[in-house]
Amino acid sequence: MLVSCGSGKAEALHYPDEIMTMEENGITEEEFVKRAAGETSYVGNGHTDGTEIVISPVYSASSGKIEVPVYAVPVYVASENKGTLHSYASVMSEGEISLELTPQRELPLEKAHLVSEHEAELKVKNDGLVLSAKTPGSYTVVFGDSQVNAFTLFLRAWKDEEAEITSYKAAYGEDHVIVYEKGLHEVDHLSLEEDNTVLYLKAGAILLPKHTFDVTDDASNASLTEEGAKEHNAIGLSRYPVINGYGAKNLMIAGQGTVDMSEMDWHERRGVVFTLCENVTVENLILLNPAEWAFISYRNQNVTVEGCVAFGYRTNSDAFAFCNTQNAEITDSFARSGDDLFEVKTLGGPEDAVSENITFRYCTAWGSKARCFGIPGEIERDIRNVTFSDSTVVTRDAVWDNDCLGSLVIIRETGAGTIKDVTFENIRVLRDDGRVINVNEYAEGLSPTEIAVTFRNIVASSVEKPQFWVKNAESKLEVTLDGVTLNGETITENNKSTLTELLGSVSVNIE
16 A cells, blocks of 8 residues: 655555465464475475465564555574574655554564664564664564564665656667566566666566476486576576576666565576676565575676565575676675575686675675675685675574684685785674684685785674684785774784684784
8 A cells, every 4th residue: 555644655565465374375383484494405495385475473564554564484593403484574665664563472572673784763662663764774673682583674765666667668668678567476487688678576576486397416406407598698507597687788677576486496596697797787676585596696797786685595595696796786685595695706707707896785694504794615716896884794603614604704615816805894793603704715725815805893793703814825814903893802913812813824904
């Protein structure tokens, strides 16, 4: 329902009637969340029938005269090795909103606190909570250090969908604007391979990619191919991703749509993949339960990602990966998924296929399987001028290997690329059960390289010390720490040897 209020127009996200309660779907909450804690196997990560979005049993919500539906998806909690629900709602607004959040079960309201990169307020009122926010972004409610019963409001700037679609058609031509109306849409895969193409998913539109290939083991994953796929991407995929942008200029995914990938087997398709493109924009897209990496930018130039969301739990469901990409910005985005969340890599390609000039800002990460922000793993080509700023880690509780995990990381596992002018600044880490900061050469036998990284204005809580080390004696690692406070103590020249772990040719400068 669209209403006009003192702050202007506002409208909540309403999914179609196919999105129901768990009871209406004939499944208990215990059975539903168990999906998120399955074994790390093709069976445990396999597909389900239909969507994995349900009407939240935890909350109802309203904002003035607006009914605000609250939905929920399964997510993973590593510290307890279990699945749980994450509830969310989305509202478009011209101005400030005040969301009344009413629990549908007993919750410790006195422990409720708000996590956001933007100014907002959370108050206890009667038997519920009132969340007031002015700026588009994500606003997450948590209860102490608990990972259950979390809620996130995705506040979006008001847009007139019909007017926006009309403007795109006038600019690019009617046949270059692909529109999906509100509703559940079964799709195979979508291709964006012509210049000046817009995929517009209206609010309430859900793309549900079909289960096409029975991927049951490594052998079937390697052998199952799709005609034409290899010729239509530059990243070596033998099956099309769900949304494939390839070799085109001026591509856009707009609107406020959702892609639910639950019906696909593990590794059946990747999510949204752009390769060899220029001028790519993705706005306000919700990606759910990716079968493998959710969003990949590979060998693109000028990429903008704003207001996007990734919820998932399957192994290898990395959220937002920028690989061999130049000039990219991701802002106001949220990720709670089953692998690394906000990452930069270089996966190969020609020598000049570097990653450079990439900024992450106003992002929220919640990681229970791997890393939150950084450069993890593949560094086959140079990486330079990368900034992660003004962002928050809610919780990171993956501790299966504290030598290669962390909230803010550079982990070198393959490749000979250099890593220079990387900055992590103005970041809060509310809880890390392992290392907040981890910079190292993890693999044996790597060729020498150079790494230069700055951590500035970091406030964090963690169990383990920051770690800085290189295995190749000829590699050089230069670290600058400027206002890094861990567990209430700021790292200084006097205490850096006791608060950090150093190995090899490492220079740690305190500013």
